[in-house]
């Protein structure tokens with residue numbers, strides 16, 4: 001059966017790694033899903049293979065071109081690469097407004113029909129996103145149109161990234177205690193640590209980790225904090241008393257802190273599914289924590305003039321599983337509280353209120369997942385939009 005002509009079969013995704021792992025984390029997830037679930041021939045152009053390798057150990061950092069999970073991965077070495085019309089994909093995505101090579105844009109303008117050119121933007125719960133989603137931006141000189149595509153939390157946005165089998169995989173894993181224990185054991189977690197309340201920790205270096213550790217240490221509940229190597233390294237080292245290397249653990253009072261290896265992306269999901277509370281950051285781990293259905297605290301990517309506090313507020317207002325305790329803890333964790341929390345007792349109080357609310361938050365998060373599910377998933381929404389642009393142009 002031949003495909004309708006507006007159905008795209010190839011896609012190029014350009015990813016510039018600005019910092020950390022979110023840029024490539026999101027692009028890699030999107031690329032795999034487009035290929036595996038929609039049969040699209042995806043080429044992922046990425047300018048930093050070493051960062052990519054941290055979340056996907058199969059990456060060969062010396063390869064100019066390689067096949068990974070059905071995706072063609074190409075090293076984006078410079079802006080002077082030369083292209084012809086035959087190199088251009090049906091859909092071209094620039095991630096976070098990265099400048100794609102001029103030669104690629106020039107070749108796009110010679111294609112008939114023109115490719116659908118999208119700028120895939122960052123995730124925000126702010127109201128203005130709905131108004132900017134799908135906005136057009138004509139090229140100043142060439143006969144090309146670019147469209148803004150925004151992920152988001154409502155049906156007037158592109159939705160969130162979610163693989164079609166994600167929730168089944170999560171349930172199967174969580175319903176299999178042996179698989180959970182084997183996963184934890186493989187990360188070096190002991191049975192005693194596994195039996196305690198488990199928290200995963202992923203945040204930016206500015207998070208008040210030491211204050212939270214002190215509260216956990218003083219509280220009666222036995223806790224295990226699992227922290228991937230390199231995260232909050234200063235505070236973790238201060239707690240451990242030795243360098244924060246994978247495999248190192250130390251118990252003080254009620255708290256054990258264990259440093260894990262930085263795991264491959266699918267294992268990071270398992271970590272979120274296994275823990276009772278997840279401290280996450282940026283964009284991709286933030287979304288994965290929502291699909292994990294467990295309480296989570298978001299450490300938002302810091303921006304100038306505390307712009308990120310506005311974004312944090314917008315999410316907390318929208319997030320239907322929010323309780324007062326979750327809001328208070330989230331604001332303090334991000335330095336966005338009205339007054340300053342300085343005394344240790346305040347952190348202990350914050351923590352105890354959150355702990356008491358956690359079962360209710362976990363229950364309410366199922367409803368949030370249903371709402372997000374109803375918006376469709378980002379990959380399918382993106383392909384539907386591209387098909388509509390192509391059919392209008394035909």
Ligand SMILES: Cc1cn([C@H]2C[C@H](O)[C@@H](COP(=O)(O)OP(=O)(O)O[C@H]3O[C@@H](C)[C@H](O)[C@@H](O)[C@H]3O)O2)c(=O)[nH]c1=O
Pocket residue numbers: 018019020021022023024025026054055122202228261262263264265266268281282283284285286301
């Ligand atoms: C801790 C951990 C994370 N990961 C993955 C999960 C995610 O795909 C990725 C982390 O990405 P994020 O959660 O988005 O956080 P992040 O902070 O790493 O990434 C980003 O945040 C964006 C908002 C910014 O725009 C980016 O420039 C970037 O800073 O790393 C692993 O694969 N293994 C691990 O052990």
